[in-house]
Amino acid sequence: MWERPWALWALPLAFVPVLIHWLSRRSARRVPFGDLYLAREALSRARRASRWRDAALLAARIAAFLSLLLSCAGPSATAPGGTGRGNKPSESLSLLVWLDCSYSMRCLESGESRFELAKRAGREALAALRPGDRVAVATFSNRVDTPPAALRWRSREEAAAALASAKPGFSGTDFAAPLAAGDVFLSSAPGRRVELFLTDGAAHGFRGKLPPLGPEILRLGLRWPGKPNAFLARAVAESSPGEPGMRLRLEARGLDRPRNVKIWLGGRPVGRARVAPGSSWAEVALPEEASGLYSGRAVLDPDDLLIDDERWFSFKVSPRRRILCLYHDASFLRAPAGGYFLKRLCGAAEGPLIGYDCDFLDIASIEKAALPDYRAILLADWSTLPAQASERLARFVLAGGGVWIFPGQESGSEPDLGRLGELASADLGPLVAAEAKGVAAAPGFLSGEPGAFDLSRVSFSAYRLMTVKPGARVLLRSASGYPLECVGKAGTGAIAVSAFGLGSRWGNMALKPFFAPWLERSLKLMAPGPPRLRALGGPVGRSLEMAWESRVAAPQAALVTNPKGRSLKIWVRDRRANFDGTDRPGLYRVEDLPGGNDRVYAVNLDPTSGESELEPEPSPPWKTLSPESFRRDFDQAVRGRPLSGALLAFAALVLCLEMLLSLPRRSLPAKPFLALLFIAALMALPHGAAAQENDRFTITQWRIGDTWDPYPEVPGLILRDLDLTTSVLTSPGRRVVTLEDTDFFFSPLVILAGKDAPPPLGKEALAMLRDFLDAGGMLWIEDVSGLPESSFDRWVRMTLSSLRPGDPLTPIPLSNAVFKSFYLLRRPAGRVLVEPAILGLSRGRRWSVVYSRNDILGAWAVDPLGKPLYPCVPGGEQQRLEAKRLAINIILYALTGNYKSDAVHQPYLMRKMREGTLP
Numbered sequence: 017m018w019e020r021p022w023a024l025w026a027l028p029l030a031f032v033p034v035l036i037h038w039l040s041r042r043s044a045r046r047v048p049f050g051d052l053y054l055a056r057e058a059l060s061r062a063r064r065a066s067r068w069r070d071a072a073l074l075a076a077r078i079a080a081f082l083s084l085l086l087s088c089a090g091p092s093a094t095a096p097g098g099t100g101r102g103n104k105p106s107e108s109l110s111l112l113v114w115l116d117c118s119y120s121m122r123c124l125e126s127g128e129s130r131f132e133l134a135k136r137a138g139r140e141a142l143a144a145l146r147p148g149d150r151v152a153v154a155t156f157s158n159r160v161d162t163p164p165a166a167l168r169w170r171s172r173e174e175a176a177a178a179l180a181s182a183k184p185g186f187s188g189t190d191f192a193a194p195l196a197a198g199d200v201f202l203s204s205a206p207g208r209r210v211e212l213f214l215t216d217g218a219a220h221g222f223r224g225k226l227p228p229l230g231p232e233i234l235r236l237g238l239r240w241p242g243k244p245n246a247f248l249a250r251a252v253a254e255s256s257p258g259e260p261g262m263r264l265r266l267e268a269r270g271l272d273r274p275r276n277v278k279i280w281l282g283g284r285p286v287g288r289a290r291v292a293p294g295s296s297w298a299e300v301a302l303p304e305e306a307s308g309l310y311s312g313r314a315v316l317d318p319d320d321l322l323i324d325d326e327r328w329f330s331f332k333v334s335p336r337r338r339i340l341c342l343y344h345d346a347s348f349l350r351a352p353a354g355g356y357f358l359k360r361l362c363g364a365a366e367g368p369l370i371g372y373d374c375d376f377l378d379i380a381s382i383e384k385a386a387l388p389d390y391r392a393i394l395l396a397d398w399s400t401l402p403a404q405a406s407e408r409l410a411r412f413v414l415a416g417g418g419v420w421i422f423p424g425q426e427s428g429s430e431p432d433l434g435r436l437g438e439l440a441s442a443d444l445g446p447l448v449a450a451e452a453k454g455v456a457a458a459p460g461f462l463s464g465e466p467g468a469f470d471l472s473r474v475s476f477s478a479y480r481l482m483t484v485k486p487g488a489r490v491l492l493r494s495a496s497g498y499p500l501e502c503v504g505k506a507g508t509g510a511i512a513v514s515a516f517g518l519g520s521r522w523g524n525m526a527l528k529p530f531f532a533p534w535l536e537r538s539l540k541l542m543a544p545g546p547p548r549l550r551a552l553g554g555p556v557g558r559s560l561e562m563a564w565e566s567r568v569a570a571p572q573a574a575l576v577t578n579p580k581g582r583s584l585k586i587w588v589r590d591r592r593a594n595f596d597g598t599d600r601p602g603l604y605r606v607e608d609l610p611g612g613n614d615r616v617y618a619v620n621l622d623p624t625s626g627e628s629e630l631e632p633e634p635s636p637p638w639k640t641l642s643p644e645s646f647r648r649d650f651d652q653a654v655r656g657r658p659l660s661g662a663l664l665a666f667a668a669l670v671l672c673l674e675m676l677l678s679l680p681r682r683s684l685p686a687k688p689f690l691a692l693l694f695i696a697a698l699m700a701l702p703h704g705a706a707a708q709e710n711d712r713f714t715i716t717q718w719r720i721g722d723t724w725d726p727y728p729e730v731p732g733l734i735l736r737d738l739d740l741t742t743s744v745l746t747s748p749g750r751r752v753v754t755l756e757d758t759d760f761f762f763s764p765l766v767i768l769a770g771k772d773a774p775p776p777l778g779k780e781a782l783a784m785l786r787d788f789l790d791a792g793g794m795l796w797i798e799d800v801s802g803l804p805e806s807s808f809d810r811w812v813r814m815t816l817s818s819l820r821p822g823d824p825l826t827p828i829p830l831s832n833a834v835f836k837s838f839y840l841l842r843r844p845a846g847r848v849l850v851e852p853a854i855l856g857l858s859r860g861r862r863w864s865v866v867y868s869r870n871d872i873l874g875a876w877a878v879d880p881l882g883k884p885l886y887p888c889v890p891g892g893e894q895q896r897l898e899a900k901r902l903a904i905n906i907i908l909y910a911l912t913g914n915y916k917s918d919a920v921h922q923p924y925l926m927r928k929m930r931e932g933t934l935p
Contacts, residue, residue: 076674083667109149109654110205112198113138113175115182116215118157118189120627122880123216124320125240125643126749127715127732131184134214134238137646138179141212142172144651152201153178156194157187158625167201186323186556186600188625189221195637196227203230210654213237217640219633220626226637235638236653238646242631244272247324248316249623253331255549261304262333262549266314268296270628273722281305281312291316308333311552311603311616320728322880323621324628328603330552330618337543339372340387341394342379344424348397349376354518354526355396361532370536372543375565382408384590386563391543392418396518406434413439414507418542423447423480423517441488441504442513445481450523454495461491461537474530476500476523479515491538503541510542553604553618560595560617562606564588571608578604585609712747713738713911716763718795719752721774723808726800730876731767734903741904742838744911755781765794765910769873771801773811782819789819789857789864794910797867800874802848812867820857827853828863837908838901845898846870847888862913866906875899 115138121131138153145151150169154162170178194213202209209232215221217237229235249269255262266277271293278288279300289298302310311330318325341358348355355376362374372392377385379395382405387393393409395401413419419436423444433440453475472495479500484490488504491512503512516522525531554560564570570591577583579602586593598604604617621627641649715731718724731750739746753760755777760766766788777785789795799808816825828834834854835841844854850869857865875896877885888895 073674076670080667080670080674083663083670087663087667108207109145110169110202110207110209111141111145111149111151112202112209112211113141113151113153113179114194114198114211114213114215115153115155115179116157116189116213117155117161117182117185117187118221118627119184119186119323119621120189120216120218120220120321120630121184122321122323123243123245123630124322124728124732126751127729127735128749129184130216130240133643135179135182137238137641137643137650138212138214139176140647141650142176142179144647144654145172150205150207151175154194154197155182156190157185158190158193159187160193160197161185167197186621188622188627189215189218190224191215191221191637192224192226195229199227199230199233202233208234208654210234210236211638212650213638216240216630217632217636218627218629219631220629222633222636223626229637234654236650237636237638237640239640239642240632243320244270245321245324245628245630246270246272246275246316246319247321247623247628248277248314248327251314251327251329251618253310253329253333253549253551255333261302262310262331264300264302264310264314264329266291266298266300266327268298268316269623271296275317277314277316279312279314281310283312286312305333309616311618313603318726318728321628321630322729323601324623326601328553328601328618328620330603330616332550332552332615337372337391337539338389339374339392339394339539339543340385340390341374341376341396342382343376343397344379345397346378348519352520352527353397354520354522354531357526357531358394358396358518358535361535370532370539372536372539379405386565387412387417388415389563389565390417392420392539394420394422396420396422397424401433401436403434406436410435410439413509413511416508418510418512418539420512420514420538420542422514436511439506440511440513441485441506442499442502443483443485444513444515445483447478447480449478450476450494451498452495455500456493456495456497457534458489458491458493462533471530474523474525474528476516476525477521479522482513482515491541492534501538503538512538512542551618552615553620554598555622556598556601556619557622558598560598560604560619562588562593562595562615562617564591568613571610573609575607575609576604577607578602712745713764713907714747714749714751716751716753716759716766718760718766718768719754720768721770721772723770723772723800724768724774725752726769726771727873727877729878730873733876733878734907737900738904738907742908744908755784760784761788761791761793763793765796765907767796767798767873769798769800770808771799771806773807776811777815777818782815786819789859794863795865796906796910797865798871798873799850799867799869800847800871802850802871802874804850809869816857816865816867823857825855825857825865825867828856828866832863833913834863834866834905834909835902837905837912839905841898841902841905843898844868844870845875845888845891845895845902846872847874847886847896847899849890849895863909866909870899872899872903872906876903 115134117131121129121134123130125133142151151172152167152169153175154160154167156162191213198211202211211233213235215237217240246268247270248266250267252265252267253262254265264279266279266289268275268277268291271291274290274292276288276290277298277300279286279302281302282305286302287300289300291298309330309332311328313326313328316325339362341355343349343355347353349359350356358374359376361369362372374394375390379401387408393412395409409419413436421433421436421440421444437443454472455474456471476494479494482499482502484499484502485504488502490499490502492501492514493499500515501512503510516525518526520526525534560576562574571588573585573587574593575583575585576595576597578597579600584595584597586595595604595606598619601620602618604619606615606617608614639653641653713735715735717731732748735746735748735750738744751759751763753763753766785795797812799806799812801808813825830842834856844852846868848871850871855867855869856863857867874886875884875888876899879885884896888899891898
């Protein structure tokens with residue numbers, strides 16, 4: 017591949033040395049001389065050596081000219097693939113840039129998110145474009161986020177602005193959609209076509225089948241290392257009838273080590289738990305909430321992907337189980353009918369007298385009822401049952417609910433129950449007259465009741481003949497042993513059938529004391545278990561469906577407030593409303609308009625998308641490039657590896673050889689000649705130069721133990737402030753090392769943070785650490801536990817005593833350069849004030865170890881919205897400011913030493929100031 021093929025027309029100039037050599041040849045002049053044999057032989061040998069030397073000189077000159085001419089043509093080592101219809105480098109470039117906005121792009125790499133690193137790579141790709149090239153920018157997640165009308169060719173400035181304005185979202189990844197859209201968009205593009213995917217390339221984005229891809233497009237992507245990632249996948253609540261509050265169970269996945277989970281309820285911390293890789297479930301007891309609404313969040317110990325370490329929850333606990341009574345005639349609710357007494361027992365305004373709340377609804381309005389909100393349904397006083405209502409009740413039973421069937425009329429044939437009748441525990445037959453008074457209860461049905469009720473006074477005027485199906489349990493019988501009530505399983509639910517109704521003409525059951533315990537015990541067989549508990553919420557991007565119960569007045573509208581505090585009014589229709597603005601995780605509060613009950617919905621990331629799994633795809637449909645050397649790799653992938661430098665180096669080597677061959681043979685020593693030839697050969701070898709930023713500072717963090725990285729985002733924040741406030745040149749990101757890494761000894765400052773004791777250091781590790789400190793390195797140790805006594809503090813003191821026996825930790829005086837290397841500080845500070853001083857180990861006039869127990873790094877920690885993550889006590893925000901300044905001072909002290917304490921230059925400066933000659 018040639019970048020400037022027109023320069024190849026100059027190749028004939030490579031024969032100029034031949035022409036010069038031919039024109040400069042001179043014929044030998046014959047000189048008469050004696051016929052001496054030895055002289056003739058010597059002359060013949062000299063001529064043979066001269067011929068070989070002349071040929072070598074000619075070849076060297078031709079090679080030098082040829083190398084110079086070829087380098088001017090801009091050759092490349094390999095021609096890039098996917099060059100569209102032609103393979104000419106002079107063609108313009110059509111570049112389509114895809115930016116991944118899924119939430120896995122928030123993963124941190126050395127303190128900076130992959131999303132920001134991807135945008136930086138995109139800017140470098142734009143900088144590599146040439147006049148005449150075209151570029152388009154689009155974003156995607158689990159779909160193409162850029163509208164089709166906005167997918168167009170842009171100028172370089174417009175493309176850079178589009179990249180700068182993009183922000184990561186909260187959705188998953190699907191590469192099928194952008195790959196298909198990219199093929200369509202680039203199908204008509206002229207010149208060479210390149211598709212660049214600024215994504216993490218994780219395997220979770222290749223769940224579906226990829227579309228067929230044409231080979232005429234060069235596809236490039238970024239390459240990232242795989243890493244473990246722990247995240248909270250589920251929050252499940254459990255409640256028991258006799259226990260106050262409830263139990264919250266949290267599932268953590270991707271654990272590589274034990275981690276802590278902290279739980280907040282209504283903005284206040286209520287507990288913590290610990291999860292390990294072997295047992296990923298944690299359980300925490302939540303205190304009782306009088307409103308029955310439990311909403312809050314659970315937070316896992318942070319790692320490189322912070323967004324999925326937090327999970328929101330909202331559960332509504334109904335203090336009593338709810339049932340629904342469907343009736344046909346309103347007279348059923350008037351005394352002395354059974355509906356009147358049922359309403360007094362379960363639906364009274366002052367509260368139920370048994371363990372159930374009951375709603376009453378005309379059977380004709382069953383379509384308006386939210387059946388999943390109830391544990392059992394009483395089908396009382398009915399004459400006809402529509403097929404659609406029968407099907408709904410059948411599904412309710414099969415899903416775990418209970419239905420209790422009472423006959424609705426005292427004469428005539430019984431209507432068909434349809435699908436519900438097929439599931440019933442008994443079939444009802446014709447109406448018959450009752451025999452003598454009295455009923456008998458099944459053994460254990462009324463167990464626990466003190467004394468027996470006088471069941472001989474219960475009488476019926478009539479009842480239906482009942483055929484009990486196999487597997488059903490008979491609860492009541494007549495005095496002669498005829499079955500009057502039975503219950504049986506159907507799917508995961510239950511159906512009870514009574515041979516009598518609750519109307520006043522069936523009998524005196526509703527007027528007897530036996531009615532209340534009979535009703536409660538029968539309902540328990542159909543609606544067992546703890547009080548009903550509902551989870552409110554859903555995944556990000558899915559509509560929130562809200563429903564108002566029939567027993568409460570539905571509002572005209574509702575006000576929804578999202579986690580950022582923005583409110584939106586929605587209208588309520590038929591006791592239902594939908595909210596489609598769940599664009600971020602958090603708690604969404606819903607307030608009835610006009611004022612009424614409030615509710616909270618928890619919106620979370622979707623764990624089923626697999627987005628939190630950060631393992632890269634081993635064979636993506638694109639060539640991967642390293643973000644660290646993206647510009648060089650991008651140029652080589654698109655335009656090939658340039659060979660001009662190698663050709664120029666070869667030309668220099670050949671010219672050196674030509675110069676050496678031109679010298680007299682005896683005037684050239686052999687060893688210098690070989691050494692010069694070897695150096696020229698090394699210069700001609702092509703190699704990639706690795707830029708060394710020796711004048712730039714980056715934070716180095718010591719990885720040891722499980723809690724070495726309590727604040728992954730803090731090093732990047734410190735480097736940003738260091739770059740803004742001082743003249744220190746910084747390198748983005750951080751360097752994570754162990755004692756075995758050579759980079760440990762190339763760092764002027766190494767930070768060790770932790771709250772639990774790491775493993776003890778062996779003799780070799782102590783010796784290496786001692787060598788690092790003796791060589792001029794500095795160790796900054798930070799105890800982030802915030803406790804007066806911690807296992808980490810004991811480990812630090814034991815390790816330092818082994819490192820420097822007889823040299824104890826001493827307080828660093830406030831007059832030391834540590835407190836005035838950049839800011840003039842008068843006291844130590846941090847997130848907390850556990851220790852009134854900063855401790856250290858000195859070596860000569862230099863503090864080689866600085867040890868703080870006040871969690872200076874914790875004062876820098878922020879949440880995803882940039883707000884401080886922890887309060888600074890007891891000094892508040894002023895203490896936070898002083899802690900940040902102290903961190904800058906420690907870094908400057910590590911870089912400058914005791915410069916601020918040296919006073920050698922002060923007399924000279926004072927004299928110059930008095931003389932007025934100091935500029």
